[in-house]
Amino acid sequence: MEELNRTGNEVIMTSNEENMVKKENVYILAGAIFLATIFNILFYRKGLGISYPIFVLAFYGVVIFTLRDKIALKINFGTLLTIPIILLSLTYVFFSNWIFMLLNFMIIPILIIAQTLIITNNNYYKWFDAKFIFDLLSAVLLRNLCYVYKPFVLVSEIRKRKTRSNKASTVTKVIIGLLLSIPLILVVIALLSSADDVFGYWMERIGRLFIDMNIADIIAQLIIGFFICIIVFSYLWSLYYEKDKDFSKSIGDYFRIKKIWDPIIVLTVLVSVNLIYIAFTAIQFKYLFGSISSLLPEGVTYAEYARKGFFELVLVTVLNVSILTSIINLTKIENIITACVIKTMNTCLVACTMVMLLSAHFRMSLYEQEYGYTYLRVFTHAFMFFIFVILIATLIKVWKENFYLLKSYIVVALIAYLALNYFNVDAFIANNNIKRYQANSTEIIDTNYLNLLSSDAVPYMVKLFDNQNEQVAQRIKEGLKYRKSRLASISNWQSFNLSDYRAKRILDEYNFEE
Numbered sequence: 302m303e304e305l306n307r308t309g310n311e312v313i314m315t316s317n318e319e320n321m322v323k324k325e326n327v328y329i330l331a332g333a334i335f336l337a338t339i340f341n342i343l344f345y346r347k348g349l350g351i352s353y354p355i356f357v358l359a360f361y362g363v364v365i366f367t368l369r370d371k372i373a374l375k376i377n378f379g380t381l382l383t384i385p386i387i388l389l390s391l392t393y394v395f396f397s398n399w400i401f402m403l404l405n406f407m408i409i410p411i412l413i414i415a416q417t418l419i420i421t422n423n424n425y426y427k428w429f430d431a432k433f434i435f436d437l438l439s440a441v442l443l444r445n446l447c448y449v450y451k452p453f454v455l456v457s458e459i460r461k462r463k464t465r466s467n468k469a470s471t472v473t474k475v476i477i478g479l480l481l482s483i484p485l486i487l488v489v490i491a492l493l494s495s496a497d498d499v500f501g502y503w504m505e506r507i508g509r510l511f512i513d514m515n516i517a518d519i520i521a522q523l524i525i526g527f528f529i530c531i532i533v534f535s536y537l538w539s540l541y542y543e544k545d546k547d548f549s550k551s552i553g554d555y556f557r558i559k560k561i562w563d564p565i566i567v568l569t570v571l572v573s574v575n576l577i578y579i580a581f582t583a584i585q586f587k588y589l590f591g592s593i594s595s596l597l598p599e600g601v602t603y604a605e606y607a608r609k610g611f612f613e614l615v616l617v618t619v620l621n622v623s624i625l626t627s628i629i630n631l632t633k634i635e636n637i638i639t640a641c642v643i644k645t646m647n648t649c650l651v652a653c654t655m656v657m658l659l660s661a662h663f664r665m666s667l668y669e670q671e672y673g674y675t676y677l678r679v680f681t682h683a684f685m686f687f688i689f690v691i692l693i694a695t696l697i698k699v700w701k702e703n704f705y706l707l708k709s710y711i712v713v714a715l716i717a718y719l720a721l722n723y724f725n726v727d728a729f730i731a732n733n734n735i736k737r738y739q740a741n742s743t744e745i746i747d748t749n750y751l752n753l754l755s756s757d758a759v760p761y762m763v764k765l766f767d768n769q770n771e772q773v774a775q776r777i778k779e780g781l782k783y784r785k786s787r788l789a790s791i792s793n794w795q796s797f798n799l800s801d802y803r804a805k806r807i808l809d810e811y812n813f814e815e
Contacts, residue, residue: 322459325367327455328366328367330455334526336359345525348798350393357386371422380420382412392723395800396722396755396798397801399755411437417440417540418440421540428711429707429708443539445532447535448534448538449535488519491519560633568643578653578657582653582656615685615688622692625647628643658692662685673746676730679729686717687713690713691713727757730754731761734746734751752781756784757804759803762780763811766778788808789805
Protein backbone atom coordinates (compact mmCIF):
# COMPACT_ATOMS: atom_id res chain seq x y z
CA MET A 302 0.00 0.00 0.00
CA GLU A 303 2.81 2.43 0.92
CA GLU A 304 4.51 1.60 -2.34
CA LEU A 305 1.28 2.36 -4.26
CA ASN A 306 0.86 5.66 -2.42
CA ARG A 307 4.45 6.58 -3.12
CA THR A 308 4.01 5.67 -6.76
CA GLY A 309 0.79 7.67 -6.91
CA ASN A 310 2.45 10.71 -5.38
CA GLU A 311 5.31 10.42 -7.83
CA VAL A 312 2.81 10.30 -10.70
CA ILE A 313 1.04 13.43 -9.39
CA MET A 314 4.36 15.26 -8.93
CA THR A 315 5.45 14.26 -12.40
CA SER A 316 2.13 15.45 -13.84
CA ASN A 317 2.37 18.83 -12.06
CA GLU A 318 5.96 19.15 -13.19
CA GLU A 319 5.03 18.45 -16.79
CA ASN A 320 2.18 20.99 -16.58
CA MET A 321 4.58 23.58 -15.19
CA VAL A 322 7.60 22.86 -17.36
CA LYS A 323 6.13 23.19 -20.81
CA LYS A 324 7.26 25.27 -23.73
CA GLU A 325 4.58 27.98 -23.26
CA ASN A 326 5.79 28.67 -19.71
CA VAL A 327 9.43 28.58 -20.73
CA TYR A 328 8.64 31.03 -23.52
CA ILE A 329 7.01 33.40 -21.02
CA LEU A 330 10.08 33.19 -18.78
CA ALA A 331 12.43 33.69 -21.73
CA GLY A 332 10.35 36.66 -22.91
CA ALA A 333 10.41 38.27 -19.45
CA ILE A 334 14.20 37.85 -19.19
CA PHE A 335 14.62 39.21 -22.72
CA LEU A 336 12.57 42.33 -21.91
CA ALA A 337 14.44 42.86 -18.64
CA THR A 338 17.75 42.68 -20.51
CA ILE A 339 16.53 45.01 -23.25
CA PHE A 340 15.22 47.41 -20.59
CA ASN A 341 18.68 47.73 -19.03
CA ILE A 342 20.42 48.08 -22.38
CA LEU A 343 18.05 50.82 -23.51
CA PHE A 344 17.33 52.82 -20.37
CA TYR A 345 19.97 52.27 -17.68
CA ARG A 346 21.73 55.64 -17.13
CA LYS A 347 20.57 56.87 -20.52
CA GLY A 348 18.17 59.57 -21.64
CA LEU A 349 14.95 58.70 -23.38
CA GLY A 350 15.07 58.71 -27.17
CA ILE A 351 14.87 56.05 -29.83
CA SER A 352 15.13 53.56 -26.97
CA TYR A 353 11.45 54.04 -26.07
CA PRO A 354 9.86 52.92 -29.37
CA ILE A 355 12.40 50.09 -29.61
CA PHE A 356 11.33 48.79 -26.20
CA VAL A 357 7.64 49.13 -27.12
CA LEU A 358 8.24 47.09 -30.29
CA ALA A 359 10.21 44.51 -28.28
CA PHE A 360 7.33 44.25 -25.80
CA TYR A 361 4.87 43.76 -28.66
CA GLY A 362 7.09 41.02 -30.07
CA VAL A 363 7.16 39.17 -26.75
CA VAL A 364 3.40 39.57 -26.22
CA ILE A 365 2.54 38.33 -29.72
CA PHE A 366 4.90 35.36 -29.41
CA THR A 367 4.00 34.25 -25.88
CA LEU A 368 0.25 34.98 -26.07
CA ARG A 369 -0.31 34.06 -29.72
CA ASP A 370 -2.85 31.40 -28.71
CA LYS A 371 -4.86 33.92 -26.65
CA ILE A 372 -4.81 36.98 -28.91
CA ALA A 373 -7.87 37.64 -31.02
CA LEU A 374 -6.58 39.70 -33.94
CA LYS A 375 -9.49 41.58 -35.46
CA ILE A 376 -10.29 45.16 -36.33
CA ASN A 377 -11.54 46.61 -33.06
CA PHE A 378 -10.60 49.27 -30.56
CA GLY A 379 -8.01 47.04 -28.89
CA THR A 380 -6.13 46.41 -32.12
CA LEU A 381 -6.44 50.02 -33.29
CA LEU A 382 -4.83 51.19 -30.03
CA THR A 383 -1.56 50.08 -31.63
CA ILE A 384 -1.64 53.24 -33.77
CA PRO A 385 -1.63 55.85 -30.95
CA ILE A 386 0.77 53.74 -28.87
CA ILE A 387 3.35 53.54 -31.66
CA LEU A 388 2.89 57.19 -32.64
CA LEU A 389 3.21 58.39 -29.04
CA SER A 390 6.35 56.28 -28.53
CA LEU A 391 7.84 57.81 -31.70
CA THR A 392 7.52 61.29 -30.17
CA TYR A 393 10.63 60.39 -28.15
CA VAL A 394 12.46 60.29 -31.49
CA PHE A 395 10.88 63.27 -33.25
CA PHE A 396 10.42 65.85 -30.48
CA SER A 397 12.03 66.87 -27.20
CA ASN A 398 9.27 68.61 -25.27
CA TRP A 399 9.77 67.57 -21.63
CA ILE A 400 6.06 67.94 -20.75
CA PHE A 401 4.94 65.39 -23.32
CA MET A 402 7.91 63.14 -22.53
CA LEU A 403 6.77 62.99 -18.93
CA LEU A 404 3.08 62.53 -19.77
CA ASN A 405 3.73 59.90 -22.44
CA PHE A 406 5.98 57.96 -20.08
CA MET A 407 2.87 57.39 -17.92
CA ILE A 408 0.16 57.29 -20.60
CA ILE A 409 1.76 54.76 -22.99
CA PRO A 410 1.99 51.96 -20.36
CA ILE A 411 -1.67 52.56 -19.44
CA LEU A 412 -2.69 52.28 -23.10
CA ILE A 413 -0.61 49.11 -23.49
CA ILE A 414 -2.22 47.52 -20.42
CA ALA A 415 -5.68 48.45 -21.72
CA GLN A 416 -4.84 47.00 -25.13
CA THR A 417 -3.44 43.71 -23.84
CA LEU A 418 -6.50 43.22 -21.63
CA ILE A 419 -8.83 43.79 -24.59
CA ILE A 420 -7.05 41.72 -27.25
CA THR A 421 -6.64 38.75 -24.87
CA ASN A 422 -10.25 39.07 -23.66
CA ASN A 423 -9.13 39.53 -20.05
CA ASN A 424 -11.38 42.53 -19.38
CA TYR A 425 -14.66 42.14 -17.54
CA TYR A 426 -16.07 45.53 -18.56
CA LYS A 427 -16.11 47.00 -22.06
CA TRP A 428 -13.49 49.65 -22.77
CA PHE A 429 -16.11 52.40 -23.09
CA ASP A 430 -17.68 51.52 -19.74
CA ALA A 431 -16.58 53.83 -16.91
CA LYS A 432 -16.02 50.74 -14.75
CA PHE A 433 -13.27 49.58 -17.13
CA ILE A 434 -11.05 51.55 -14.76
CA PHE A 435 -11.38 48.62 -12.34
CA ASP A 436 -10.01 46.26 -15.00
CA LEU A 437 -7.01 48.58 -15.31
CA LEU A 438 -6.58 48.72 -11.53
CA SER A 439 -6.78 44.94 -11.39
CA ALA A 440 -4.05 44.71 -14.03
CA VAL A 441 -1.75 47.18 -12.25
CA LEU A 442 -2.29 46.05 -8.66
CA LEU A 443 -2.95 42.31 -9.05
CA ARG A 444 -1.76 40.93 -12.36
CA ASN A 445 1.70 42.46 -11.98
CA LEU A 446 2.08 41.10 -8.43
CA CYS A 447 -0.07 38.00 -7.93
CA TYR A 448 2.23 35.61 -9.78
CA VAL A 449 5.66 36.90 -8.78
CA TYR A 450 6.41 33.50 -7.23
CA LYS A 451 5.71 31.58 -10.46
CA PRO A 452 9.10 32.14 -12.13
CA PHE A 453 10.86 30.72 -9.06
CA VAL A 454 8.61 27.67 -9.13
CA LEU A 455 9.24 27.28 -12.86
CA VAL A 456 13.01 27.56 -12.53
CA SER A 457 12.94 25.09 -9.63
CA GLU A 458 10.92 22.60 -11.68
CA ILE A 459 13.27 23.08 -14.63
CA ARG A 460 16.25 22.25 -12.44
CA LYS A 461 14.49 19.18 -11.02
CA ARG A 462 13.52 18.04 -14.46
CA LYS A 463 17.05 18.54 -15.68
CA THR A 464 18.43 16.32 -12.95
CA ARG A 465 15.74 13.64 -13.28
CA SER A 466 15.45 13.29 -17.02
CA ASN A 467 17.30 13.95 -20.21
CA LYS A 468 14.18 13.79 -22.37
CA ALA A 469 13.80 17.53 -22.76
CA SER A 470 13.93 18.81 -26.31
CA THR A 471 17.12 20.33 -27.67
CA VAL A 472 15.50 23.78 -27.97
CA THR A 473 14.30 23.68 -24.37
CA LYS A 474 17.75 22.63 -23.17
CA VAL A 475 19.42 25.45 -25.10
CA ILE A 476 16.97 28.01 -23.71
CA ILE A 477 17.49 26.72 -20.16
CA GLY A 478 21.25 26.81 -20.60
CA LEU A 479 21.18 30.38 -21.92
CA LEU A 480 18.92 31.57 -19.12
CA LEU A 481 21.16 30.06 -16.47
CA SER A 482 24.37 31.32 -18.08
CA ILE A 483 23.49 35.00 -18.58
CA PRO A 484 23.96 36.21 -14.97
CA LEU A 485 27.06 34.03 -14.55
CA ILE A 486 28.65 35.38 -17.74
CA LEU A 487 27.99 38.99 -16.73
CA VAL A 488 29.57 38.56 -13.30
CA VAL A 489 32.59 36.67 -14.72
CA ILE A 490 33.21 39.33 -17.39
CA ALA A 491 33.01 42.08 -14.77
CA LEU A 492 35.51 40.31 -12.50
CA LEU A 493 37.95 39.47 -15.32
CA SER A 494 37.75 43.05 -16.60
CA SER A 495 38.82 44.29 -13.19
CA ALA A 496 41.64 41.73 -13.02
CA ASP A 497 43.13 42.31 -16.48
CA ASP A 498 43.34 45.81 -18.00
CA VAL A 499 43.73 44.62 -21.59
CA PHE A 500 40.76 42.27 -21.35
CA GLY A 501 38.82 44.99 -19.56
CA TYR A 502 39.67 47.53 -22.29
CA TRP A 503 38.29 45.35 -25.08
CA MET A 504 35.26 44.28 -23.08
CA GLU A 505 34.59 47.92 -22.30
CA ARG A 506 34.75 48.86 -25.99
CA ILE A 507 32.34 46.05 -26.87
CA GLY A 508 30.11 46.66 -23.87
CA ARG A 509 29.95 50.41 -24.52
CA LEU A 510 27.55 49.67 -27.36
CA PHE A 511 25.09 48.20 -24.87
CA ILE A 512 25.87 48.61 -21.17
CA ASP A 513 28.54 50.10 -18.90
CA MET A 514 30.80 47.24 -17.94
CA ASN A 515 31.78 47.68 -14.31
CA ILE A 516 30.87 45.70 -11.22
CA ALA A 517 28.65 48.39 -9.64
CA ASP A 518 26.62 48.81 -12.82
CA ILE A 519 26.37 45.07 -13.37
CA ILE A 520 24.96 44.60 -9.87
CA ALA A 521 22.55 47.52 -10.28
CA GLN A 522 21.37 46.26 -13.66
CA LEU A 523 20.93 42.73 -12.32
CA ILE A 524 18.72 44.07 -9.53
CA ILE A 525 16.70 46.24 -11.91
CA GLY A 526 16.48 43.42 -14.45
CA PHE A 527 15.34 41.01 -11.74
CA PHE A 528 12.38 43.19 -10.76
CA ILE A 529 11.44 43.97 -14.37
CA CYS A 530 11.59 40.25 -15.20
CA ILE A 531 9.39 39.27 -12.26
CA ILE A 532 6.75 41.93 -13.00
CA VAL A 533 6.63 41.19 -16.74
CA PHE A 534 6.46 37.43 -16.11
CA SER A 535 3.61 37.85 -13.62
CA TYR A 536 1.64 40.02 -16.04
CA LEU A 537 2.15 37.74 -19.07
CA TRP A 538 1.33 34.68 -16.95
CA SER A 539 -1.93 36.26 -15.76
CA LEU A 540 -2.93 37.09 -19.33
CA TYR A 541 -2.18 33.55 -20.50
CA TYR A 542 -3.74 31.54 -17.67
CA GLU A 543 -6.16 33.75 -15.78
CA LYS A 544 -9.09 35.92 -16.68
CA ASP A 545 -8.74 37.54 -13.27
CA LYS A 546 -12.15 39.25 -13.50
CA ASP A 547 -13.34 38.67 -9.97
CA PHE A 548 -11.57 41.70 -8.52
CA SER A 549 -12.80 44.22 -11.09
CA LYS A 550 -16.31 42.69 -11.05
CA SER A 551 -16.63 42.70 -7.27
CA ILE A 552 -15.47 46.31 -6.99
CA GLY A 553 -17.26 47.56 -10.09
CA ASP A 554 -20.63 46.15 -9.02
CA TYR A 555 -20.65 48.60 -6.10
CA PHE A 556 -20.56 51.53 -8.53
CA ARG A 557 -23.79 51.23 -10.48
CA ILE A 558 -25.21 54.41 -11.96
CA LYS A 559 -28.81 54.90 -10.91
CA LYS A 560 -31.20 57.57 -12.15
CA ILE A 561 -32.14 59.25 -8.89
CA TRP A 562 -32.61 62.96 -9.76
CA ASP A 563 -36.14 64.27 -9.87
CA PRO A 564 -36.91 65.70 -13.36
CA ILE A 565 -38.93 68.68 -12.02
CA ILE A 566 -36.09 69.79 -9.75
CA VAL A 567 -33.57 69.31 -12.58
CA LEU A 568 -35.77 71.27 -14.98
CA THR A 569 -36.10 74.14 -12.49
CA VAL A 570 -32.33 74.32 -12.07
CA LEU A 571 -31.79 74.17 -15.84
CA VAL A 572 -34.25 76.99 -16.54
CA SER A 573 -32.68 79.20 -13.85
CA VAL A 574 -29.13 78.60 -15.09
CA ASN A 575 -30.09 79.02 -18.74
CA LEU A 576 -31.70 82.43 -18.07
CA ILE A 577 -28.38 83.67 -16.68
CA TYR A 578 -26.46 82.11 -19.57
CA ILE A 579 -28.79 83.62 -22.20
CA ALA A 580 -28.20 87.11 -20.76
CA PHE A 581 -24.44 86.45 -20.69
CA THR A 582 -24.57 85.11 -24.27
CA ALA A 583 -26.31 88.27 -25.50
CA ILE A 584 -23.49 90.37 -24.05
CA GLN A 585 -20.89 88.07 -25.64
CA PHE A 586 -22.47 88.58 -29.08
CA LYS A 587 -22.12 92.32 -28.65
CA TYR A 588 -18.50 91.82 -27.58
CA LEU A 589 -17.69 89.47 -30.47
CA PHE A 590 -19.07 91.95 -33.03
CA GLY A 591 -17.32 94.92 -31.39
CA SER A 592 -20.42 96.86 -30.26
CA ILE A 593 -20.05 96.52 -26.49
CA SER A 594 -18.40 99.88 -25.79
CA SER A 595 -21.66 101.45 -24.64
CA LEU A 596 -22.13 98.72 -21.98
CA LEU A 597 -18.65 98.97 -20.42
CA PRO A 598 -18.37 100.28 -16.83
CA GLU A 599 -16.68 103.64 -16.37
CA GLY A 600 -12.90 103.43 -16.46
CA VAL A 601 -12.77 100.04 -18.24
CA THR A 602 -11.40 100.07 -21.79
CA TYR A 603 -12.35 97.58 -24.50
CA ALA A 604 -8.78 96.20 -24.57
CA GLU A 605 -8.82 95.61 -20.80
CA TYR A 606 -12.23 93.95 -21.02
CA ALA A 607 -11.26 91.72 -23.96
CA ARG A 608 -8.00 90.46 -22.49
CA LYS A 609 -9.36 89.09 -19.23
CA GLY A 610 -11.75 86.42 -18.10
CA PHE A 611 -10.85 83.57 -20.45
CA PHE A 612 -9.76 81.21 -17.66
CA GLU A 613 -13.02 81.87 -15.81
CA LEU A 614 -14.96 81.13 -18.99
CA VAL A 615 -13.07 77.87 -19.50
CA LEU A 616 -13.85 76.81 -15.93
CA VAL A 617 -17.55 77.61 -16.41
CA THR A 618 -17.46 75.58 -19.63
CA VAL A 619 -16.01 72.56 -17.81
CA LEU A 620 -18.66 73.00 -15.11
CA ASN A 621 -21.39 73.02 -17.78
CA VAL A 622 -20.08 69.83 -19.38
CA SER A 623 -20.14 68.18 -15.93
CA ILE A 624 -23.72 69.39 -15.38
CA LEU A 625 -24.82 68.05 -18.77
CA THR A 626 -23.30 64.59 -18.32
CA SER A 627 -24.73 64.34 -14.80
CA ILE A 628 -28.22 65.29 -15.96
CA ILE A 629 -28.08 62.81 -18.85
CA ASN A 630 -26.98 59.92 -16.61
CA LEU A 631 -28.80 60.63 -13.33
CA THR A 632 -32.17 62.18 -14.18
CA LYS A 633 -35.28 60.00 -14.04
CA ILE A 634 -37.56 60.18 -17.07
CA GLU A 635 -41.24 60.10 -16.06
CA ASN A 636 -43.04 61.20 -19.22
CA ILE A 637 -42.36 62.26 -22.80
CA ILE A 638 -43.24 65.95 -22.30
CA THR A 639 -40.84 66.40 -19.38
CA ALA A 640 -38.14 64.53 -21.29
CA CYS A 641 -38.51 66.81 -24.33
CA VAL A 642 -38.40 69.98 -22.19
CA ILE A 643 -35.24 68.74 -20.40
CA LYS A 644 -33.64 67.92 -23.77
CA THR A 645 -34.49 71.43 -25.01
CA MET A 646 -32.98 73.01 -21.91
CA ASN A 647 -29.88 70.84 -22.27
CA THR A 648 -29.57 71.96 -25.89
CA CYS A 649 -29.83 75.58 -24.79
CA LEU A 650 -27.10 74.94 -22.21
CA VAL A 651 -24.86 73.42 -24.91
CA ALA A 652 -25.45 76.39 -27.24
CA CYS A 653 -24.64 78.94 -24.51
CA THR A 654 -21.53 76.99 -23.54
CA MET A 655 -20.33 77.02 -27.15
CA VAL A 656 -20.70 80.82 -27.22
CA MET A 657 -18.66 81.00 -24.01
CA LEU A 658 -15.94 78.91 -25.65
CA LEU A 659 -15.93 81.18 -28.69
CA SER A 660 -15.67 84.23 -26.43
CA ALA A 661 -12.83 82.64 -24.43
CA HIS A 662 -11.03 81.80 -27.70
CA PHE A 663 -11.13 85.42 -28.90
CA ARG A 664 -10.09 86.74 -25.50
CA MET A 665 -7.12 84.38 -25.42
CA SER A 666 -6.14 85.35 -28.98
CA LEU A 667 -6.14 89.04 -28.03
CA TYR A 668 -4.16 88.27 -24.90
CA GLU A 669 -1.54 86.39 -26.96
CA GLN A 670 -1.27 89.29 -29.39
CA GLU A 671 -0.52 91.56 -26.46
CA TYR A 672 1.74 89.34 -24.33
CA GLY A 673 2.95 86.52 -26.56
CA TYR A 674 2.61 82.73 -26.55
CA THR A 675 3.34 80.28 -23.74
CA TYR A 676 2.68 76.61 -23.02
CA LEU A 677 -0.30 77.47 -20.83
CA ARG A 678 -1.91 79.74 -23.43
CA VAL A 679 -1.43 77.29 -26.32
CA PHE A 680 -2.64 74.34 -24.25
CA THR A 681 -5.68 76.40 -23.19
CA HIS A 682 -6.55 76.92 -26.87
CA ALA A 683 -6.19 73.19 -27.50
CA PHE A 684 -8.32 72.37 -24.47
CA MET A 685 -11.06 74.72 -25.63
CA PHE A 686 -11.16 73.04 -29.04
CA PHE A 687 -11.32 69.65 -27.31
CA ILE A 688 -14.23 70.80 -25.14
CA PHE A 689 -16.01 72.13 -28.24
CA VAL A 690 -15.88 68.68 -29.88
CA ILE A 691 -16.97 67.10 -26.58
CA LEU A 692 -19.98 69.42 -26.53
CA ILE A 693 -20.99 68.28 -30.02
CA ALA A 694 -20.83 64.65 -28.86
CA THR A 695 -22.85 65.57 -25.75
CA LEU A 696 -25.48 67.28 -27.89
CA ILE A 697 -25.86 64.08 -29.94
CA LYS A 698 -26.32 62.14 -26.71
CA VAL A 699 -29.04 64.57 -25.56
CA TRP A 700 -31.23 63.64 -28.50
CA LYS A 701 -30.02 60.10 -29.16
CA GLU A 702 -30.20 58.03 -26.00
CA ASN A 703 -28.45 54.93 -27.39
CA PHE A 704 -25.36 56.98 -28.28
CA TYR A 705 -22.29 55.86 -26.27
CA LEU A 706 -21.08 59.13 -24.77
CA LEU A 707 -17.98 57.82 -22.97
CA LYS A 708 -16.87 55.96 -26.11
CA SER A 709 -16.87 59.21 -28.08
CA TYR A 710 -15.10 61.04 -25.23
CA ILE A 711 -12.30 58.44 -25.15
CA VAL A 712 -11.81 58.42 -28.94
CA VAL A 713 -11.84 62.22 -29.15
CA ALA A 714 -9.41 62.49 -26.22
CA LEU A 715 -6.96 60.04 -27.84
CA ILE A 716 -7.07 61.81 -31.20
CA ALA A 717 -6.75 65.26 -29.58
CA TYR A 718 -3.84 64.22 -27.38
CA LEU A 719 -2.07 62.58 -30.32
CA ALA A 720 -2.58 65.68 -32.48
CA LEU A 721 -1.24 67.92 -29.69
CA ASN A 722 1.89 65.75 -29.43
CA TYR A 723 2.60 66.19 -33.13
CA PHE A 724 1.66 69.87 -33.23
CA ASN A 725 5.22 70.75 -32.09
CA VAL A 726 4.19 73.38 -29.58
CA ASP A 727 7.77 74.56 -28.86
CA ALA A 728 8.39 75.42 -32.51
CA PHE A 729 5.01 77.18 -32.67
CA ILE A 730 5.73 79.29 -29.57
CA ALA A 731 9.25 80.25 -30.65
CA ASN A 732 8.26 81.03 -34.24
CA ASN A 733 5.26 83.20 -33.35
CA ASN A 734 6.94 85.05 -30.48
CA ILE A 735 9.93 85.88 -32.67
CA LYS A 736 7.68 86.99 -35.58
CA ARG A 737 5.70 89.16 -33.19
CA TYR A 738 8.92 90.71 -31.84
CA GLN A 739 10.42 91.34 -35.28
CA ALA A 740 7.20 92.86 -36.64
CA ASN A 741 7.15 95.58 -33.98
CA SER A 742 10.37 97.20 -32.78
CA THR A 743 8.66 98.45 -29.61
CA GLU A 744 7.79 94.91 -28.46
CA ILE A 745 9.87 93.01 -25.91
CA ILE A 746 10.67 89.30 -26.01
CA ASP A 747 11.17 86.96 -23.07
CA THR A 748 14.56 85.44 -23.87
CA ASN A 749 14.58 83.45 -20.63
CA TYR A 750 11.37 81.70 -21.67
CA LEU A 751 12.77 80.97 -25.14
CA ASN A 752 15.86 79.39 -23.62
CA LEU A 753 13.61 77.09 -21.56
CA LEU A 754 11.97 75.67 -24.68
CA SER A 755 13.08 72.34 -26.10
CA SER A 756 15.44 71.78 -29.01
CA ASP A 757 12.46 72.09 -31.38
CA ALA A 758 12.74 75.87 -30.92
CA VAL A 759 16.43 76.16 -31.87
CA PRO A 760 15.92 76.63 -35.66
CA TYR A 761 13.87 79.75 -34.88
CA MET A 762 15.96 81.07 -31.98
CA VAL A 763 19.13 81.42 -34.09
CA LYS A 764 17.29 84.08 -36.12
CA LEU A 765 17.81 86.44 -33.17
CA PHE A 766 21.63 86.28 -33.44
CA ASP A 767 21.65 89.21 -35.87
CA ASN A 768 19.10 91.21 -33.92
CA GLN A 769 19.75 94.94 -33.53
CA ASN A 770 19.15 94.63 -29.80
CA GLU A 771 22.53 93.31 -28.65
CA GLN A 772 21.18 92.39 -25.22
CA VAL A 773 18.57 90.07 -26.74
CA ALA A 774 21.12 88.48 -29.09
CA GLN A 775 23.59 87.97 -26.24
CA ARG A 776 21.04 86.27 -23.96
CA ILE A 777 19.98 83.91 -26.74
CA LYS A 778 23.62 83.07 -27.49
CA GLU A 779 24.33 82.32 -23.83
CA GLY A 780 21.35 79.98 -23.65
CA LEU A 781 22.23 78.19 -26.88
CA LYS A 782 25.88 77.92 -25.85
CA TYR A 783 24.83 75.92 -22.79
CA ARG A 784 22.44 73.87 -24.91
CA LYS A 785 25.22 73.08 -27.38
CA SER A 786 27.51 71.76 -24.64
CA ARG A 787 24.66 69.67 -23.21
CA LEU A 788 23.83 68.16 -26.59
CA ALA A 789 27.51 67.40 -27.22
CA SER A 790 27.59 65.29 -24.03
CA ILE A 791 24.93 62.90 -25.40
CA SER A 792 26.87 60.11 -27.08
CA ASN A 793 24.89 56.87 -26.65
CA TRP A 794 22.66 55.71 -29.49
CA GLN A 795 19.81 54.84 -27.15
CA SER A 796 19.19 58.54 -26.46
CA PHE A 797 19.09 59.55 -30.12
CA ASN A 798 16.45 62.20 -30.74
CA LEU A 799 15.85 63.84 -34.11
CA SER A 800 15.02 67.21 -32.54
CA ASP A 801 18.27 67.23 -30.52
CA TYR A 802 20.25 65.99 -33.54
CA ARG A 803 18.86 68.76 -35.75
CA ALA A 804 19.56 71.39 -33.08
CA LYS A 805 23.12 70.08 -32.64
CA ARG A 806 23.77 70.30 -36.39
CA ILE A 807 22.54 73.91 -36.44
CA LEU A 808 24.51 74.98 -33.35
CA ASP A 809 27.71 73.35 -34.63
CA GLU A 810 27.77 76.02 -37.33
CA TYR A 811 28.23 78.76 -34.71
CA ASN A 812 31.28 79.53 -32.59
CA PHE A 813 30.06 80.77 -29.22
CA GLU A 814 33.56 81.41 -27.87
CA GLU A 815 34.04 84.57 -29.90
